[in-house]
Amino acid sequence: MGQLNQFLPFVLMFVVIYFFMIRPQQKRAKQEKEFEGALKVGDKIITKSGLHGKVAELAETTVVVETMAGKLKMERSAISMELSASLAKK
The missing domain is CATH 1.20.5 (Single alpha-helices involved in coiled-coils or other helix-helix interfaces)
Known part of the structure; x- marks a missing residue:
């Protein structure tokens, strides 16, 4: 005991x-x-570093984001779930 x-x-x-x-x-x-x-093509997103854009293309682990400056290729994990959800609510 x-x-x-x-x-x-x-x-x-x-x-x-x-x-x-x-x-x-x-x-x-x-x-x-x-x-x-x-994530699907056409979704508006915000990255963890603060970049705003729209999903243009999807691959297995990467995504091409269309921004005002052009297209950027980045990892899916770089997209902020919270910031993108708040953007979708607006």
């Missing part, structure tokens, strides 16, 4: 860390993957 009482705080700490840090991070990563997969 004494050994269990010594070990219990470590188990509780791990459970708290899992539910407040690890699990939300995994959920967010899953949402971002779904967002990247749901």
Whole structure:
């Protein structure tokens, strides 16, 4: 019983860390993957660096974005899910 009482705080700490840090991070990563997969030609997007544009072409891991300055090829992961969603709501 004494050994269990010594070990219990470590188990509780791990459970708290899992539910407040690890699990939300995994959920967010899953949402971002779904967002990247749901992109289609014509979607208006904002990149994580702040570039605004419209999706012109899609490839497996890359996307061609049409901006005022021309077309740019970038990774799908460079597109911000939050900023693009706020742009779509407007």
